[in-house]
Amino acid sequence: MTRPGFLHTSPVHVPTFDTLLAELDPATGAVHLVDESLLADARALGAESVTDRVAARIAELRDQGAGTICCTCSSIGDVAESVGDSLGVPVFRVDRPMAARAVGAGRRIGVVAALASTLAPTRALLLEEAARSGAEVEVELVLAEGAWPLFEQGDQESYLAAIATAARGLASGADVLVLAQASMAGAEPLLADLGLPVLSSPRIAAEHLRG
Incomplete structure (x- = not known):
């Protein structure tokens, strides 16, 4: 498994995925990034309003060594997937x-x-x-x-x-x-x-x- 990266909009997901990954492949360490403002603004203004910021966060994860990135927020998951190709890293929504x-x-x-x-x-x-x-x-x-x-x-x-x-x-x-x-x-x-x-x-x- 390449080193996974996770874009979260709540910190509660960090231990959840660390526990699952440790169970499935103990040798794999993940890169996590939490930005709660993405969900708050997507709810208020629509998911498309945060496209540029989602792209910036995914680029941060890529630059920290993430080979595949999972967006754990269902409300912005389609936006996250849409920017992955342009950033040269596979991105998929958690669901x-x-x-x-x-x-x-x-x-x-x-x-x-x-x-x-x-x-x-x-x-x-x-x-x-x-x-x-x-x-x-x-x-x-x-x-x-x-x-x-x-x-x-x-x-x-x-x-x-x-x-x-x-x-x-x-x-x-x-x-x-x-x-x-x-x-x-x-x-x-x-x-x-x-x-x-x-x-x-x-x-x-x-x-x-x-x-």
């Missing part, structure tokens, strides 16, 4: 490998997000991956109301409980559930009794980096 797995898991895909700014990019990504693989899918989206302020307050237990509640509301009409944001991974065990695949992005992205 792309998850989306590819989801479209292979069933036709009816239920998606839970904690941020409204994540819904449209996630839907577009799933439809893109479905078209790439020749699959036909139906995507149902739900916003976990009130969840994001809990995350911002550091109330992880209540945040994950809100995600799980929203996911359960989709379960009866879905073949597979997608937890749209990397911060939701901890809700996956809370949904183990549903009897259908529940996908979150961090581990799948780390496995993708490992190749």
Whole structure:
């Protein structure tokens, strides 16, 4: 595995990915860069408004030795991917490998997000991956109301409980559930009794980096 780089919009993701990489390939060390302002401004002004700053952050990671870069923020993931080619470094959004797995898991895909700014990019990504693989899918989206302020307050237990509640509301009409944001991974065990695949992005992205 080439040395991976990560562009985060929350510091909580740093230990998550360090732990996953240590488990999958202990010899691999990652380069992390956290810029919380990217998500705040993307939410306020649209993801395209931060394109130049995302490019600058990716260039920093490249210059620090990152051979492949993962953007762990679903709201700006498409922007990050779009600038990778011009910077001469492979960039992928954290949820792309998850989306590819989801479209292979069933036709009816239920998606839970904690941020409204994540819904449209996630839907577009799933439809893109479905078209790439020749699959036909139906995507149902739900916003976990009130969840994001809990995350911002550091109330992880209540945040994950809100995600799980929203996911359960989709379960009866879905073949597979997608937890749209990397911060939701901890809700996956809370949904183990549903009897259908529940996908979150961090581990799948780390496995993708490992190749």
